[in-house]
Amino acid sequence: MEISLAKIAIFIVLITILRLGWIILNWVWIRPKRLEKCLREQGLQGNSYKLLFGDLKQILKMKDQARSKPINVAGDILPRVIPFHHQMVENYGKNCLMWIGPTPMVIVMNPEEIKDIFNNLNDFQKTPKSPFAKFLMTGLLEHEGEKWTKHRKIMNPAFRLEKLKQMVPAFYDCCSQMIDEWKTLVTKEGSCELDVWPYLFNMSGYVISQAAFGSSFEEGRRIFRLQNEQAKYTVKLLFSVYIPGWRFLPTKMNKRMKEIENEVRVILKGIINKREKAMKEGEVTKDDLLGLLMESNYREIQEHGNNQKVGLSIEEIIEECKLFYFAGQETTAALLYLGDNKPDYDGLNRLKIVTMILYEVLRLYPPGFVIHRAVKKDTKLGNLVLPAGTQLCLPTILLQHAQEFWGEDSKEFKPERFSEGVSKATMGRITFFPFTGGPRICIGQNFGLIEAKMTIALILQNFRFDLSPSYTHAPFSVITLQPQFGAHIILNKL
Numbered sequence: 001m002e003i004s005l006a007k008i009a010i011f012i013v014l015i016t017i018l019r020l021g022w023i024i025l026n027w028v029w030i031r032p033k034r035l036e037k038c039l040r041e042q043g044l045q046g047n048s049y050k051l052l053f054g055d056l057k058q059i060l061k062m063k064d065q066a067r068s069k070p071i072n073v074a075g076d077i078l079p080r081v082i083p084f085h086h087q088m089v090e091n092y093g094k095n096c097l098m099w100i101g102p103t104p105m106v107i108v109m110n111p112e113e114i115k116d117i118f119n120n121l122n123d124f125q126k127t128p129k130s131p132f133a134k135f136l137m138t139g140l141l142e143h144e145g146e147k148w149t150k151h152r153k154i155m156n157p158a159f160r161l162e163k164l165k166q167m168v169p170a171f172y173d174c175c176s177q178m179i180d181e182w183k184t185l186v187t188k189e190g191s192c193e194l195d196v197w198p199y200l201f202n203m204s205g206y207v208i209s210q211a212a213f214g215s216s217f218e219e220g221r222r223i224f225r226l227q228n229e230q231a232k233y234t235v236k237l238l239f240s241v242y243i244p245g246w247r248f249l250p251t252k253m254n255k256r257m258k259e260i261e262n263e264v265r266v267i268l269k270g271i272i273n274k275r276e277k278a279m280k281e282g283e284v285t286k287d288d289l290l291g292l293l294m295e296s297n298y299r300e301i302q303e304h305g306n307n308q309k310v311g312l313s314i315e316e317i318i319e320e321c322k323l324f325y326f327a328g329q330e331t332t333a334a335l336l337y338l339g340d341n342k343p344d345y346d347g348l349n350r351l352k353i354v355t356m357i358l359y360e361v362l363r364l365y366p367p368g369f370v371i372h373r374a375v376k377k378d379t380k381l382g383n384l385v386l387p388a389g390t391q392l393c394l395p396t397i398l399l400q401h402a403q404e405f406w407g408e409d410s411k412e413f414k415p416e417r418f419s420e421g422v423s424k425a426t427m428g429r430i431t432f433f434p435f436t437g438g439p440r441i442c443i444g445q446n447f448g449l450i451e452a453k454m455t456i457a458l459i460l461q462n463f464r465f466d467l468s469p470s471y472t473h474a475p476f477s478v479i480t481l482q483p484q485f486g487a488h489i490i491l492n493k494l
């Protein structure tokens with residue numbers, strides 16, 4: 001009896017090992033080769049699959065090489081920012097195949113196909129993220145299907161223009177604090193050299209804190225600092241090989257990440273509970289993102305007869321608030337002239353040239369420079385049928401720099417391209433999509449543009465600036481596009 005039990009145990013272990021072996025073999029070889037065959041038979045060119053890593057080693061190597069040398073200010077930034085994809089398109093043409101580990105990724109540069117991808121949310125979904133990326137990018141950015149529809153519906157009212165208008169004074173306060181600091185730095189002669197990047201980065205975080213949490217601003221700032229620290233760890237992990245289960249090991253970094261996660265959660269829960277209590281006691285809702293989100297959520301629940309399924313839970317509100325910090329901290333700087341008035345919403349709205357300049361900055365330096373999607377079932381796209389499990393890469397920055405769409409001067413900074421608006425500049429094609437397009441277009445695009453306009457308006461009211469001789473042109477990709485060695489300018493007091 002004992003022997004037969006031992007035999008059964010050995011048999012089960014063997015079956016388990018064989019099953020595991022099969023799963024691994026299928027994952028690292030059989031499945032990728034099957035997908036490769038299917039894609040190649042349809043005429044797609046590109047790299048052959050390499051065991052387990054695909055093109056990952058080459059991507060990282062080229063990134064490191066590109067990052068090691070800066071470029072000329074007027075130089076082509078594509079080989080530096082996105083060297084691998086750029087080379088692939090040069091070698092194999094606009095529709096080609098690359099490998100992110102064992103996952104095939106098809107580069108798509110046809111505007112009609114990109115339009116299809118943006119409009120068909122169910123066919124083209126977000127790519128699955130590693131558990132590390134989820135520390136930063138959760139909430140609306142990641143949801144799919146009914147959950148996304150519900151969250152987007154509840155969040156939309158908080159981002160409407162009339163609500164954003166009410167946030168303009170908060171933008172103004174954060175921005176003037178930064179300007180006041182700069183004023184103290186300018187010497188008696190009236191000028192100084194400054195790396196403005198950390199100031200702009202911090203300011204956009206404070207704007208989010210103020211606009212998202214208004215009266216709970218101090219707690220908001222604390223969250224901003226914690227989320228910033230979390231972002232640094234996350235980036236470190238995203239650029240290392242992902243080992244399943246690693247995040248559960250008690251390493252110093254894992255422990256700190258967990259601590260941050262818990263502290264942010266506790267602070268947000270505290271703010272939300274306080275607000276909920278005030279709302280129940282009939283207090284007027286605050287005009288910050290959190291207040292508007294909670295009000296919209298409350299209305300949704302009321303309209304559906306207190307059916308909790310239709311609203312967001314506290315946990316879900318917490319995830320959405322955390323996302324504001326990651327998604328909302330991108331901004332750009334450029335030029336304008338605006339009298340001496342305190343800039344208000346209507347004033348900012350009239351700044352046509354600034355809008356053109358911002359669009360041109362977003363065209364040449366889109367913060368989200370590539371967009372990824374995945375197909376879960378066999379899906380038609382143009383002439384291709386993409387097998388389930390294929391991922392898509394929409395290289396925003398390559399399309400926005402392409403001569404074919406923008407003319408011979410496509411690499412030059414020429415805001416006048418946008419003098420008659422985006423659709424004239426693009427001739428109605430999807431060749432400019434810094435905020436993506438379709439129903440999942442960035443919910444915070446107006447928020448970001450108003451904030452950028454406010455910043456430029458205030459800088460130009462107070463300073464004239466030139467590029468510093470110590471500025472090194474080195475745009476590089478972390479998760480978004482950033483200046484590797486900062487943004488050094490010479491500030492001259494007006």
Ligand code: HEM
Nearest residue numbers: 140141327328330367368434435436440442443444447448
């Ligand atoms: C210049 C500033 C900004 C740029 C260039 C930008 C860009 C983008 C892009 C490219 C996406 C789509 C990502 C994808 O589908 O894979 C996106 C989505 C999103 N953005 Fe922004 N964003 C900016 C500012 C903001 C701000 C200020 C907020 C919030 C306060 C925000 C919140 C979001 C959210 C919640 C989503 C997810 C929308 C959805 O999936 O329904 N963004 N953004």
